[in-house]
Each structure stands twice: as C-alpha cells, then as structure tokens.
Amino acid sequence: MTRPTFPATLLAAALIAVPMLSLPALAQDAAQDAVQDRAQAATAQTAEGADQVVATVDGQDITLGQMIVMKQSIQDPAMAELPDQALWDMMLDQLIRQTAVAASAEETAGVRAQMELQRRNIMAAAAVSQIAGAEPAEEELQARYDQLFAEAGNATEYNAAHILVETEEKATELKAELDGGADFGDVAEANSTGPSGPNRGDLGWFTADQMVPPFAEAVAAMEPGGVSDPVQTDFGWHIIQLNETRLREAPPLAEVRDEISQMVLREKVEAEIARLVEAAEIQKTEGVDPAALSDIDLLEAN
Known part of the structure; x- marks a missing residue:
C-alpha cells in the first residue's frame, strides 16, 4: 500500500494544533509503554526459555535455543564480536533460509x-x-x-643397567670379562643387542612390576653395586648391574x-x-550380510 503524502504546511499545522503541555505526558506514556513492553518480553522469554519461538517458516519453528546453540558454534572471531543485534539478524536470516531450503529436500x-x-x-x-x-x-x-x-611406601625402585645378548655362551663370556675388571658400560655399549646398548646399558629407575619376572626376581635378590650371573628371559640372556635402590614415596593428595x-x-x-547397557533390552538381527556396509545405493532409497 502506498503511504499518503501531506503538504508540509498541513503537517506543521497538525503539530501546532497539539497542545504543548501534552508533549511531556505523551513522552512519559511512550516511555512507560516501552518499559512495560520490554518487561513483558523479558517475562515471556524467561517463561518459555530456550523453547521461545523467534520465527516460523511454513509452520516450522525457529527457537531461541537454536539461536543460542548456533552462536556457540561460531568459530570466526570477527562474527563473534559483532553487536548482538547484527549477529541476531544474520543468524536468524541464515536459519530462515536453511529452514526454507530444508523443507524442499527429499528425505531418503x-x-x-x-x-x-x-x-x-x-x-x-x-x-x-x-x-x-x-x-x-x-x-x-x-x-x-x-x-x-x-x-607406595613399600614399593622399591631400582636403578640398573644390563647387557642383553642372544646366547648363554656369549653372556658367560662377557660376565668373565666383567669379573676380570672390564667396565660394565663399555662392555654393554659394545655388545648389548637391546635398545639400551648405545646408552651403555642404562635402564634408569623402574619397579619390579615393570620388568619380566626372571629379570625382576634377579634384581630383587641383588645388592647395590653387584653384577648378576646370566639371567634368561624371553628376550635373551641378561647380565644385570644394580646401581642403587630407593623406596617410592606416594605424592600428596x-x-x-x-x-x-x-x-x-x-x-x-x-x-x-555398563549399567545402562546391561539394563537395556537388546535384540540383534541375525542374517544381515556384513557386505551390505558397502552398498551406498541403499541410502538413496525413500
């Protein structure tokens, strides 16, 4: 509908005809009405919460909750810093367009x-x-x-080094060298097949439960500074040097x-x-061909 136009003189006359004393009253009434409108809107928003409808598209509701979730998903910092009204208008327009387009899709x-x-x-x-x-x-x-x-107070930690070789004969030979005064680190670096070999056999600190049983039992029976006889595990033959021990202290809560x-x-x-799954009534359909997982044509059916 085209808005009617009025000559400027008629507008001026109409304004002059309004008593001047009524202007403050009109302004006060308008301000009170605006306050009441905002209060009513806030009350309605509080009552409806996230389910408050902010728009409908062909009968499909767009809610305040959907707008809030959409805002939380924004990853663009520039968009997140927009004024509330600008961001509101932009998101609502996008949701309206999305809803209108979604209604035209075929549900497969x-x-x-x-x-x-x-x-x-x-x-x-x-x-x-x-x-x-x-x-x-x-x-x-x-x-x-x-x-x-x-x-924790009773758990012993060990600091040790070892030499790992494939055969008992080789381990016995190296043990004889050590007994003869050879340096353990030098012998380990030259002969050990384990990953600790390049590090002169050093294993650092560990507890017995971190090692395989034969190795742990041998270490537990040793005194600091001692070198074991060859010990067999699934990894091969070890010669162990125990450096020192300590009690593991529990950290404060x-x-x-x-x-x-x-x-x-x-x-x-x-x-x-586990409780929910146990309580659920579950029935698995037998006979479905697992090869159907690759049949994407099934997804196109209505």
Missing part, C-alpha cells in the same frame, strides 16, 4: 540415518555430561587415592587431585554406561 534413507545418528550422538553426549557433571566427593577422592598409593578426580569421573561414567 541416508538422510534419516544421518539425522538419527546425530540425534543419538547428541543425546548420548548429554547423558555422559550429566553423569560426569557432579564433582567427586572428598571421600571418593581419598578412597581412590588410598587404593592407588596404599602400597593435593598434588594428584586433578588426575584422581578425572579418574573417578571416568570410572563413574564407564560404570553407568
């Missing part, structure tokens, strides 16, 4: 499968977040800490709190997933 088996996979993935992620949402109680952290480090907290949360999530 592939489209349905993809939407269901996405929905299921989102719901599963939400469930995991809810399970892991609560911070572990202090009692849980302490109990898990005690489980991990209860034996405060030092490992974050790691233990994550461990407790992970265990809670895994336990709840």
Whole structure:
C-alpha cells in the first residue's frame, strides 16, 4: 500500500494544533509503554526459555535455543564480536533460509540415518555430561587415592643397567670379562643387542612390576653395586648391574587431585554406561550380510 503524502504546511499545522503541555505526558506514556513492553518480553522469554519461538517458516519453528546453540558454534572471531543485534539478524536470516531450503529436500534413507545418528550422538553426549557433571566427593577422592598409593611406601625402585645378548655362551663370556675388571658400560655399549646398548646399558629407575619376572626376581635378590650371573628371559640372556635402590614415596593428595578426580569421573561414567547397557533390552538381527556396509545405493532409497 502506498503511504499518503501531506503538504508540509498541513503537517506543521497538525503539530501546532497539539497542545504543548501534552508533549511531556505523551513522552512519559511512550516511555512507560516501552518499559512495560520490554518487561513483558523479558517475562515471556524467561517463561518459555530456550523453547521461545523467534520465527516460523511454513509452520516450522525457529527457537531461541537454536539461536543460542548456533552462536556457540561460531568459530570466526570477527562474527563473534559483532553487536548482538547484527549477529541476531544474520543468524536468524541464515536459519530462515536453511529452514526454507530444508523443507524442499527429499528425505531418503541416508538422510534419516544421518539425522538419527546425530540425534543419538547428541543425546548420548548429554547423558555422559550429566553423569560426569557432579564433582567427586572428598571421600571418593581419598578412597581412590588410598587404593592407588596404599602400597607406595613399600614399593622399591631400582636403578640398573644390563647387557642383553642372544646366547648363554656369549653372556658367560662377557660376565668373565666383567669379573676380570672390564667396565660394565663399555662392555654393554659394545655388545648389548637391546635398545639400551648405545646408552651403555642404562635402564634408569623402574619397579619390579615393570620388568619380566626372571629379570625382576634377579634384581630383587641383588645388592647395590653387584653384577648378576646370566639371567634368561624371553628376550635373551641378561647380565644385570644394580646401581642403587630407593623406596617410592606416594605424592600428596593435593598434588594428584586433578588426575584422581578425572579418574573417578571416568570410572563413574564407564560404570553407568555398563549399567545402562546391561539394563537395556537388546535384540540383534541375525542374517544381515556384513557386505551390505558397502552398498551406498541403499541410502538413496525413500
């Protein structure tokens, strides 16, 4: 509809005809109306929350929640810094266009499968977040800490070096050289077939449970400074030199709190997933050909 035009003189006359004393009252009324409108809008938005409809396209609702999620997914810093109104208009226009275009798409088996996979993935992620949402109680952290480090005060760590060769004969020969005064590091560097050979056989610090049983048993029976007789393992024949030992000290709880907290949360999530799967009624269809995984033509069906 074309807006009617008025001569400037008529407009001026109309303005002059309004009593001057009424202008402040009109302005006050307009301001009050604006405040009330904003208050009503805020009340409605609070009541409806993320489900508040901000637009419809052929009966399809676009909600405030969808706008919020869309904003959270923005990765372009320039867009994220736009004024609220500009960003709102841009996102709403994009969602309107997307909704209109989506309505014209043909829903195939592939489209349905993809939407269901996405929905299921989102719901599963939400469930995991809810399970892991609560911070572990202090009692849980302490109990898990005690489980991990209860034996720490009794755990012995060893610092040792070794020479690894393929045969007992070669190990016996090298042990004789060591007994004759040869330097252990020199003999290891020249003869050891293990990865520690270039490093003069040095193994650094380790606990018994980090080594295969025959090796661990031999080390545990040695005194610092001693050199073992040849020891056989699945890797070959070892000659071991024990440098020193020490008791492993447990770190204070405060030092490992974050790691233990994550461990407790992970265990809670895994336990709840196992419970839900156990409680679910699961039926697997027999006879489906696994080769159908490669039949992408099936996705084009309606």
